[in-house]
Amino acid sequence: MEYVQKSFGQGNTLVYAWFAAMHTRVDIALWTNDNHNKQERSNDSPSDLSHSVFLPTIVANIQQEVKRVETFANRFDPDSELSRINRMAFEQPVTVSEELFALLTECMTYTPLTLGYFDITINSFNGFKQGIHNITTDPLNRTIRFLHPDVQLDLSGYIKGYVLRAIRNMLEQEGISNALVNMGNSSILALGNHPHGEGWKISLPVPASTDKTTLLNTPASFGETKASKEPGTSGEAYETNDFLLLNECLSTSGNRPDRPWPVLNPSTHEATQRSAPVSARTTDPALGEVLSTALYLAEEEDYLYLNQIVMGTGGPLKSVLT
Amino acid sequence: MITGGVLLATSPWFSAFSEQQHTRGEKARIGIIGPGSRGQHLMGFLAANPKVEIVAVCDVFQPSIDAALAIAPAATAYTDYRKLLDDKAVDAVVITTPLYLHHRMALDAFDAGKHVFCEKAIAYSLEETHAIYQRYQQSGKVFFVGQQRLFDPRYIHAIEMVHSGEFGVVSGIRAFWHRNNDWRRPVPDTATDEQINWRLYSAYSKGIMTELACHQLQIGTWAMREIPDKVMGHGAITFWKEKREVYDNVSCIYQFDNGVKLNFDSVLSNKFYGLEEQILCNKGTIEPEKSKYYYEEIPPAPAFLQMLNDVENALFGSMPFAGTSWVPETANVNEGYYLLDRKPEGDGTSLMLEAFAEAVITRKQPPLIAEEGYYATQLCLLGHQAMVEERSLVFPDEFKLDYLNHKAPESL
CATH class of the missing domain: 3.40.50.720 (NAD(P)-binding Rossmann-like Domain)
Structure with missing residues (x-):
């Protein structure tokens, strides 16, 4: 992990750290005010150490947590627990750790709630489509079993949100109230404020030809879309789509406009390639991953339905959202 | 133009x-x-x-x-x-x-x-x-x-980045040029084999070294801004044995004063890896032929660097996050970055x-043009000599120019 530390204003310290994990770069910026924190701690903490002294340790602990989750949830690592399940669960029930069992169970509940669009069996062998219906779990013994040899689990559409959830808890425990965490530009957690403003301003590029109704850019957007051009692209004009995030997360699917990444549709197993990325803002980062994937894939009618859920106006996911 | x-x-x-x-x-x-x-x-x-x-x-x-x-x-x-x-x-x-x-x-x-x-x-x-x-x-x-x-924009940009220190210290250069053919061209009735296929005769050519290595050794001196003074190597005819006097399989190691090596390999009976000059630095790798470079460690995000700058200037700026850097369906592969923002032309x-x-x-x-060309030739010839004599050679003083780490004999 590398990091830079900056002091600014009256007793403010900011740390920016970055490292590679989960096939991408993780960026963590957090800042604190020692004067403010000293006053708050004066009654219950005898320590004279400034809060800022611990910032590098905090980001190092976050890195460890990210690596820990990656170790068991990376399907490309043959030694991971997920790989062990993928290899063995058709032959026999596989006992799963408490954490991974809870994670898998949660993911499977999202499949019916998203009308089947979010599906962790999407990368099953031979394009097998009924993966999610060919899994049995035993909560008492914490085992999982596949009923078809082609079933494979893939958490890559979910795990970054799961990690962001853990990071948010860690930051809260450490008393860090201002932070921005970015995982590969597709999963962003914004806590508290930028050092010089309320919330954090984020800009994502979208093709100029994009139908803006496909973007979840309300209600807390700021400014206007601005014409710009992405370097290294084929020359199509791009605009930026701006978000103001305050204690919330932004998850984006399909946000590689220069090289659009097709997302597999679970019902057809065909690659979906929308003209524009889809972003979901949620308070829970893991749920944001689920929704951005589902919305990116959704047919028009389903899209409107799911969008309403995201906007908190109805649907079975509303209870999860709140 | x-x-x-x-x-x-x-x-x-x-x-x-x-x-x-x-x-x-x-x-x-x-x-x-x-x-x-x-x-x-x-x-x-x-x-x-x-x-x-x-x-x-x-x-x-x-x-x-x-x-x-x-x-x-x-x-x-x-x-x-x-x-x-x-x-x-x-x-x-x-x-x-x-x-x-x-x-x-x-x-x-x-x-x-x-x-x-x-x-x-x-x-x-x-x-x-x-x-x-x-x-x-x-x-x-x-x-x-x-x-x-x-004069190749890919190479110019690559070397510029190396010299800027972007990738740290050059630790090694691996140049290779592999083909899978015998170099033989059809001989018309009006010509002799020596006239057409002169590259295969030791009286007229030094084979792989003068035809291929010459280009790539120059990348070594250009990147290092130094002439390597020692060379050893081995060559052999291993596959294309018919009417060939020059090696079809060579490997040379050139050593710079600080111990860094410039390796050149060529096999004429396998083309899978093609050609490349891999410039290995402690912070990154450059492959100019592919027009790509790779960092050893992941670089910081431009948006966050901009945010740091904004904080210093008391600005509440927006952080531009370009397309995802996430590669969702592949194992951990360092895809690298392109040297140019366009397809190389020529x-x-x-x-x-x-x-x-x-x-x-x-x-x-x-x-520089004459001098870079001069040393590219001398180094490929010296490498060839090292292979023929099967011994390690030192760059002869009498052939040094006033260039980079060398001094011409008359200047001493």
């Missing part, structure tokens, strides 16, 4: 283009000596340059003359290069004959008052190469060597010839 404005800033030898506006309307009158396949390739670029007039061609092989005249119909055809050198209409010559002929032709060309472009390698031996360089210096004429990577040959024409018109030798 020329992007000299940009390149001039990064490559000093691009001063060849610095007066291009003033030379508008002027022409470099060029004669081609040996317009075989390579010569015709170069003629294609020259004929397209409005500042070039191909006024003469010379070859002992009539089909080559016919092909050359098809490209430059107005040129005078010669079968004796000395007659071409006597032609007052010729300002400069492009020598693209078999290697063993370069020495005599280049010396005669300088003596005849011509500017010289000589295909690499410059000559067949260390002594001949040194003699040509000395004659060039005495002549006051322009001297170019066909090391086109010096390999620098066109720009190299335009620079030569400008230099002929202005009669000004751009820096």
Whole structure:
């Protein structure tokens, strides 16, 4: 992990750290005010150490947590627990750790709630489509079993949100109230404020030809879309789509406009390639991953339905959202 | 046609283009000596340059003359290069004959008052190469060597990044050029095998070293800004054994003063890895042929660096997050970054010839070109000698120039 530390204003310290994990770069910026924190701690903490002294340790602990989750949830690592399940669960029930069992169970509940669009069996062998219906779990013994040899689990559409959830808890425990965490530009957690403003301003590029109704850019957007051009692209004009995030997360699917990444549709197993990325803002980062994937894939009618859920106006996911 | 404005800033030898506006309307009158396949390739670029007039061609092989005249119909055809050198209409010559002929032709060309472009390698031996360089210096004429990577935007940008320290310290350079063919060309009834397939005969060529290594060894000296002083290696004929006197399988190790190695490998019976010069640094790797570079560690995000800058200036700026850097369906693969924001156009040959024409018109030798070409040739010849003699060799003092870490004997 590398990091830079900056002091600014009256007793403010900011740390920016970055490292590679989960096939991408993780960026963590957090800042604190020692004067403010000293006053708050004066009654219950005898320590004279400034809060800022611990910032590098905090980001190092976050890195460890990210690596820990990656170790068991990376399907490309043959030694991971997920790989062990993928290899063995058709032959026999596989006992799963408490954490991974809870994670898998949660993911499977999202499949019916998203009308089947979010599906962790999407990368099953031979394009097998009924993966999610060919899994049995035993909560008492914490085992999982596949009923078809082609079933494979893939958490890559979910795990970054799961990690962001853990990071948010860690930051809260450490008393860090201002932070921005970015995982590969597709999963962003914004806590508290930028050092010089309320919330954090984020800009994502979208093709100029994009139908803006496909973007979840309300209600807390700021400014206007601005014409710009992405370097290294084929020359199509791009605009930026701006978000103001305050204690919330932004998850984006399909946000590689220069090289659009097709997302597999679970019902057809065909690659979906929308003209524009889809972003979901949620308070829970893991749920944001689920929704951005589902919305990116959704047919028009389903899209409107799911969008309403995201906007908190109805649907079975509303209870999860709140 | 020329992007000299940009390149001039990064490559000093691009001063060849610095007066291009003033030379508008002027022409470099060029004669081609040996317009075989390579010569015709170069003629294609020259004929397209409005500042070039191909006024003469010379070859002992009539089909080559016919092909050359098809490209430059107005040129005078010669079968004796000395007659071409006597032609007052010729300002400069492009020598693209078999290697063993370069020495005599280049010396005669300088003596005849011509500017010289000589295909690499410059000559067949260390002594001949040194003699040509000395004659060039005495002549006051322009001297170019066909090391086109010096003009290739991919390589220029790569070396610029290396020199800027972006990738830290150069720790090693691995150059390789693999093919899967015997280099043999069909011989027409009117020619001998030695004439057509001269690259395969040790009396006329040093094979892989003078034909391929020459290009890649130059990348080593360019990146390191130093001449390696030691070389060892092994060569053999392992696969293409019929009518071949030169190696089809070589491996050479050049060592710089600080211990860094420049490795060159070539196998002519497997093409899977093709060619590349991998510049290995402690913070990154550059593969200029692929036009890519890779960081050892992941670099910081531009948006966060901008945010740090904003914080210093008390600004509440927006953080632009370009498309995802996430690669969702592959294992951990370092995809790297492209050196250029566009598909590379050509390999620098066109720009190299335009620079030569400008230099002929202005009669000004751009820096480094002759010296980089000189050492590329000497290093490939020294490597070949090390393989033949099966011993480690040190760069001979008598062939050193006042260049980089070397001092010419007369300067000491």
